[in-house]
Amino acid sequence: MYSEKVMDHFKNPRNMGEIPDADGIGTVGNPVCGDMMEVYIKVKDKCIVDIKFKTFGCGAAIATSSMVTELAKGKTLEEAKKITRANVAESLGGLPKIKMHCSNLAADALHHAIEDYYKKQKIEEAK
Numbered sequence: 365m366y367s368e369k370v371m372d373h374f375k376n377p378r379n380m381g382e383i384p385d386a387d388g389i390g391t392v393g394n395p396v397c398g399d400m401m402e403v404y405i406k407v408k409d410k411c412i413v414d415i416k417f418k419t420f421g422c423g424a425a426i427a428t429s430s431m432v433t434e435l436a437k438g439k440t441l442e443e444a445k446k447i448t449r450a451n452v453a454e455s456l457g458g459l460p461k462i463k464m465h466c467s468n469l470a471a472d473a474l475h476h477a478i479e480d481y482y483k484k485q486k487i488e489e490a491k
């Protein structure tokens with residue numbers, strides 16, 4: 365069964381939506397079930413000042429996306445890079461074993477968004 369925290373984040377997801385002028389976007393698909401997640405970040409002085417997500421997936425995927433945005437908001441990019449798949453699941457009080465693959469999406473999407481930000485920065489610097 366899902367923990368109370370998972371149910372809370374599923375029913376009241378934090379930071380859901382899109383950032384139209386995001387500095388970095390991470391998109392991942394879950395090879396196990398085909399669900400999709402997108403994470404948008406806004407960066408200032410190497411800190412994640414805003415973060416939002418869009419998830420087309422199961423309840424566990426929505427809860428983990430919501431949790432990862434809470435974990436990453438206000439962190440430096442270096443700190444946010446260290447948020448692991450396990451951190452996300454632990455912060456939600458654990459997930460049923462068959463749902464662990466869902467929690468992978470959130471951390472991966474965050475890391476992709478950070479990589480995307482760095483990539484865009486390099487392009488800007490080269491201009």
Ligand code: FES
Binds near residue numbers: 394397399423465469
């Ligand atoms: Fe697809 Fe959970 S079943 S992300």
